[in-house]
Amino acid sequence: MGTHDNEILKAESLYHVYESNAEDGNVVALRGIHVTVYDGEAVAVIGPSGSGKSTLLKSLGGLMKPSAGKVSLAGKGLTRMTGHELVEHRQNTVSFIFQDSNLLPHLNALDNVAQPLRHQGVLPGEARAKAQILLDRLGMGDRARGMPEELSGGEQQRVAIARALITKPKLILADEPTGALDPITSREVLDLFKTLHKQEDVAFFLVTHNREVAAFCERSLELRDGRFVAQHGTDVDIGDLSGSRELIIDDTGTVTLPPDILTQIGGPGRFEIPDIVRDSINLERVSEERIDIDGKSEMKLAATCPACKYEYGDSVEQRCPECGSSRPMVQA
Numbered sequence: 394m395g396t397h398d399n400e401i402l403k404a405e406s407l408y409h410v411y412e413s414n415a416e417d418g419n420v421v422a423l424r425g426i427h428v429t430v431y432d433g434e435a436v437a438v439i440g441p442s443g444s445g446k447s448t449l450l451k452s453l454g455g456l457m458k459p460s461a462g463k464v465s466l467a468g469k470g471l472t473r474m475t476g477h478e479l480v481e482h483r484q485n486t487v488s489f490i491f492q493d494s495n496l497l498p499h500l501n502a503l504d505n506v507a508q509p510l511r512h513q514g515v516l517p518g519e520a521r522a523k524a525q526i527l528l529d530r531l532g533m534g535d536r537a538r539g540m541p542e543e544l545s546g547g548e549q550q551r552v553a554i555a556r557a558l559i560t561k562p563k564l565i566l567a568d569e570p571t572g573a574l575d576p577i578t579s580r581e582v583l584d585l586f587k588t589l590h591k592q593e594d595v596a597f598f599l600v601t602h603n604r605e606v607a608a609f610c611e612r613s614l615e616l617r618d619g620r621f622v623a624q625h626g627t628d629v630d631i632g633d634l635s636g637s638r639e640l641i642i643d644d645t646g647t648v649t650l651p652p653d654i655l656t657q658i659g660g661p662g663r664f665e666i667p668d669i670v671r672d673s674i675n676l677e678r679v680s681e682e683r684i685d686i687d688g689k690s691e692m693k694l695a696a697t698c699p700a701c702k703y704e705y706g707d708s709v710e711q712r713c714p715e716c717g718s719s720r721p722m723v724q725a
């Protein structure tokens with residue numbers, strides 16, 4: 394995506410295991426996720442139930458610490474931040490819209506929306522006036538004094554969306570933002586997202602099953618069983634997606650390989666295409682010499698699995714026999 398330069402969000406080698414004492418044991422929810430979102434870019438994540446979408450979103454937003462891997466937001470790594478630094482950095486960069494709206498039950502709609510501005514030190518009158526404008530735009534102007542328990546699911550979701558937008562974040566992380574909305578309200582929310590995206594260069598990273606929402610994004614990434622298995626460019630019909638597609642070349646010529654395939658071909662490097670034939674490419678590594686990214690030394694296969702700590706020993710296996718995670722490359 395050569396037109397954007399700054400990375401608003403970057404995740405490298407994210408793994409997450411939900412520990413459990415139950416019979417069926419631990420759940421490996423993320424298995425080596427790499428993703429970069431540039432300033433002002435909109436990216437959709439699609440994937441079946443249980444594929445790890447919500448876990449990914451929470452890890453990316455610093456709401457949950459992944460078992461392994463690195464996340465940075467607006468150029469700052471979250472891993473080493475203290476609790477206080479993390480909260481402040483989040484408030485300045487990112488807003489969340491969850492599957493269930495998570496409003497504060499003791500505040501009415503207007504005060505729920507105004508609250509993030511109050512946290513930033515904005516005076517009550519000004520914060521409420523801005524909140525009212527956003528609620529009006531979302532068709533909720535006349536419900537501003539309603540308490541969350543008096544609002545329908547879709548109304549609560551609109552209040553949550555207004556609350557996420559009020560601080561003018563650079564990035565919005567949203568988990569099925571239109572899931573609880575009727576088609577008309579859903580389209581209004583989408584129009585608002587489009588305006589923010591086009592006019593104010595807000596970046597979006599959102600989980601969605603809604604075609605129109607996915608179509609508004611420049612790219613969609615398909616998550617299955619904790620890994621991205623495919624990437625799809627603009628104007629892709631999400632009804633066409635299938636699990637067998639593992640590599641997509643977009644219309645700028647950019648090829649994206651899932652990390653496990655990258656590992657299987659021996660890691661990054663220079664490749665030649667000996668014969669060019671329509672509908673097929675055959676890559677051959679130019680030499681043993683690997684690309685030296687940022688002057689780092691050579692990479693080798695990790696000795697232990699970052700997800701379940703399995704010891705690989707002398708084996709050259711590319712995938713963990715215990716939990717199925719892809720085996721990452723580490724610095725030699």
Ligand SMILES: Nc1ncnc2c1ncn2[C@@H]1O[C@H](COP(=O)(O)OP(=O)(O)OP(=O)(O)O)[C@@H](O)[C@H]1O
Pocket residue numbers: 411412413420421422440441442443444445446447448449
């Ligand atoms: N708190 C938890 N403890 C244990 N396992 C969990 C927990 N939360 C999620 N999981 C498991 O991790 C996996 C990924 O869950 P996640 O909620 O990220 O999926 P999802 O893609 O968001 O699904 P959906 O589309 O249904 O919302 C699932 O197998 C789920 O059962």
Ligand SMILES: [Mg+2]
Pocket residue numbers: 446447448492568
């Ligand atoms: Mg979910």
